[in-house]
Amino acid sequence: MQISSNDLGLAARVAGLTKTYGTGDGAVMALDDVSVGIRRGEFTAVIGASGSGKSTLMHMMAGLDTPTAGRAWLGEYELTALGDRALTKARRRGAGFVFQSFNLVPVLDVRANILLPFELDGRRPTADDEAWIERLIDSLGLAARVGHRPHELSGGQQQRVAIARALATRPDVVFADEPTGNLDTRTGREVLALLAEASSSHGQSIAMVTHDPVATSHADRIVMLSDGRIVHDGGPLSPTEVADLMLSVEVVR
Numbered sequence: 001m002q003i004s005s006n007d008l009g010l011a012a013r014v015a016g017l018t019k020t021y022g023t024g025d026g027a028v029m030a031l032d033d034v035s036v037g038i039r040r041g042e043f044t045a046v047i048g049a050s051g052s053g054k055s056t057l058m059h060m061m062a063g064l065d066t067p068t069a070g071r072a073w074l075g076e077y078e079l080t081a082l083g084d085r086a087l088t089k090a091r092r093r094g095a096g097f098v099f100q101s102f103n104l105v106p107v108l109d110v111r112a113n114i115l116l117p118f119e120l121d122g123r124r125p126t127a128d129d130e131a132w133i134e135r136l137i138d139s140l141g142l143a144a145r146v147g148h149r150p151h152e153l154s155g156g157q158q159q160r161v162a163i164a165r166a167l168a169t170r171p172d173v174v175f176a177d178e179p180t181g182n183l184d185t186r187t188g189r190e191v192l193a194l195l196a197e198a199s200s201s202h203g204q205s206i207a208m209v210t211h212d213p214v215a216t217s218h219a220d221r222i223v224m225l226s227d228g229r230i231v232h233d234g235g236p237l238s239p240t241e242v243a244d245l246m247l248s249v250e251v252v253r
């Protein structure tokens with residue numbers, strides 16, 4: 001019988017996930033038998049040193065890449081049971097993305113960038129979607145910028161457009177990969193607060209990958225990877241506690 005993530009109150013989950021890059025002597029095991037679920041409405045931070053497997057895990061959970069072994073579910077779909085076309089569709093419906101490099105389409109204005117997930121999915125926003133998008137544009141402080149193109153915006157504004165785009169379709173999970181990596185400290189903090197607000201006020205499930213202990217301060221849950229394995233999974237921690245945790249894992253390695 002198929003048990004989807006939804007059946008377990010999870011927005012996404014992976015079981016026994018392994019990812020090996022390359023073969024023979026050059027093979028790298030980026031993920032080693034990882035099982036974890038993203039709980040609905042929670043802001044989960046995935047932390048770990050460079051090379052610990054954070055981005056690989058995110059890519060497998062979001063259906064951007066396929067595992068060597070194990071299974072992955074996103075919302076109602078088992079990603080690892082789908083062919084290419086169905087996988088693309090499941091990812092478009094189930095995942096929103098915020099990347100370090102913003103990844104906005106340069107020739108489209110702000111509004112068209114935010115509406116892009118609908119366009120790609122071949123559907124028109126409903127009246128309810130439109131109202132939600134207007135709310136997002138307002139609450140993210142983009143109302144005066146909707147007709148501008150990305151190069152006319154600051155880095156912080158571009159990331160706010162990326163957040164609006166990721167939230168627009170109310171996906172099962174918003175995956176954020178080092179969302180503050182290209183921003184100054186103050187703008188980075190604002191972006192994190194906006195993501196946290198999306199989770200606390202609107203029940204948006206968020207999985208954020210970061211190696212910055214300060215970026216985890218809004219997270220409800222902290223999952224830590226080391227050498228492709230989960231070595232910590234618990235409630236909120238202060239940046240100092242996160243830094244200590246990362247240091248202790250590095251020392252043990």
Ligand SMILES: Nc1ncnc2c1ncn2[C@@H]1O[C@H](COP(=O)(O)OP(=O)(O)OP(=O)(O)O)[C@@H](O)[C@H]1O
Nearest residue numbers: 021028030048049050051052053054055056057211
């Ligand atoms: N396409 C690839 N080909 C070969 N090895 C890869 C590939 N992608 C990742 N790896 C290796 O897999 C391991 C995990 O990489 P991953 O990018 O998931 O780590 P990370 O924790 O996200 O690191 P960072 O914080 O530096 O982005 C690393 O050893 C990396 O070199």
